[in-house]
Amino acid sequence: MFYDHIVIRYGELSLKGRNRKLFTTKLHEHVIKKLKPFEGTRVKKLRDRMYIILNGADPEPIIEECRHIFGIQSLSVAIKAENEPDKIKEAALFALQQGKNVSTFKVTTKRVNKDFPIDSQAFNHIVGGHLLSNTDGFTVDVHHPDMEIHIDIRNEATYITSARILGAGGLPVGSSGKTLLLLSGGIDSPVAGYMAMKRGVQLEAIHFHSPPYTSERAKQKVIDLAEVLSEYGNNIKIHVVPFTKLQQKIHREIPHGYSMTVMRRMMMRISDQIARKEGILSLTTGESLGQVASQTMESMHAINEVTNYPIIRPLVAMDKEEIIRISQQINTYDISIRPHEDCCTVFVPKSPKTKPRTEKVIQFEGFNDYAADIAETIENVEVIEIAKSTKDDQDMMELF
Ligand code: ATP
Ligand code: MG
Secondary structure, eight states: OOOOEEEEEOGGGGGOGGGHHHHHHHHHHHHHHHHTTSTTOEEEEOSSEEEEEOTTOOHHHHHHHHTTSTTEEEEEEEEEEOSOHHHHHHHHHHHHHHOSSOOEEEEEEEEOOTTSSSOHHHHHHHHHHHHHHTSSSOEEOSSSOSEEEEEEEOSSOEEEEOOOEEEEESBOTTSSOEEEEEOOSSSHHHHHHHHHHHBTOEEEEEEEEOTTTSOHHHHHHHHHHHHHHHTTSSOOEEEEEEOHHHHHHHHHHSOHHHHHHHHHHHHHHHHHHHHHHHTOOOEEOOOOTTSSGGGSHHHHHHHHTTOOSOEEOTTTTOOHHHHHHHHHHTTOHHHHTSOOOOHHHHHOOSSOOSSOOHHHHHHHHHTSOOHHHHHHHHHTOEEEEOOOOHHHHHHHHHHO
16 A cells, blocks of 8 residues: 555635635646656645646655645645445555554544445444554544544545645745746745745746946846746746946936935836736835835835835844844755845945935936836846746646
């Protein structure tokens, strides 16, 4: 005997009433994408859960992959048995014997299929008795067992599971629309993107770079970050904005204390326009209140003033240590700390105003016309698709 299925439980998804189908369909797509390398596996989508049919594949690496898919609350390896007491008893015994460092157990039966002739309570005793009389050294502990064996008697079959592995939680990416992530090469913005994805948001990214002040390797860093992020959700499109000319003009024309604020406002204006063009309804940044000069309340106010787009700031109330911890967990940290210059650090003045006044910013911007520069910049945006072929994904959907 061996584990032949993985059960996927939805968690928060199951609260979503009529939208449920959208959520489960999205989740199904993500699971299928992750299963691509595992030959022979299949997925069965039900209203309240999914089953991965292993067809002989090793469950461990599959669980490792699926653990990171948003929208999954928990996973378990399972044995599928016919709705026959003897078959179920045999599978439960196998599950108990697979446990490591287990000396106490408990059996919990859930009987959805009322045609099954034995009620849950009675069946717990029957299976418990079977386990005790066919093993040595185990005892039953109903309060704090080392292992809980779940017997789920459903209409079509019974599934026997033990340990629950925690999933990534959240909502399936693509079920809450799309955002344009302002992705620098730093530590914060990739984490912000990850957090937005966790709430089901699909990402597109925008990156500002200033060659020759910033190198090709700085751009590559952003591509690598987007690649890591795409593992958690969708293939990401990056809009790479050539920012040099505009930055030089700001540097020339704007008093230095205010140049950073103006530069950020230009970033927001350009992001706003690109989002509009792409039909995207929000922007996301890695800003965290009070972290640096551009992230004081006054700065945020002055920068935000140029757009009426909702700006999602998932890190706004987080400490740097928390952000770093997440970036390590999601594998973006090592890329983020590669030492390449970012366009903002190149032009950053020695002492940017921490409390810029919006009227002043508007006044300084008013000395020049920037609209044409913005339009020209947008015209020269380079689009990079972090693409694993979408066609492949479609083919897979049909196959499953
Ligand atoms: P990060 O670690 O994300 O770079 P940070 O702590 O360095 O953030 P800032 O430099 O003030 O903070 O940037 C604030 C936010 O502005 C970033 O989180 C990011 O969303 C956006 N941003 C900054 N620089 C760029 C850039 N070159 N391209 C795109 N977005 C940027
Ligand atoms: Mg930065």
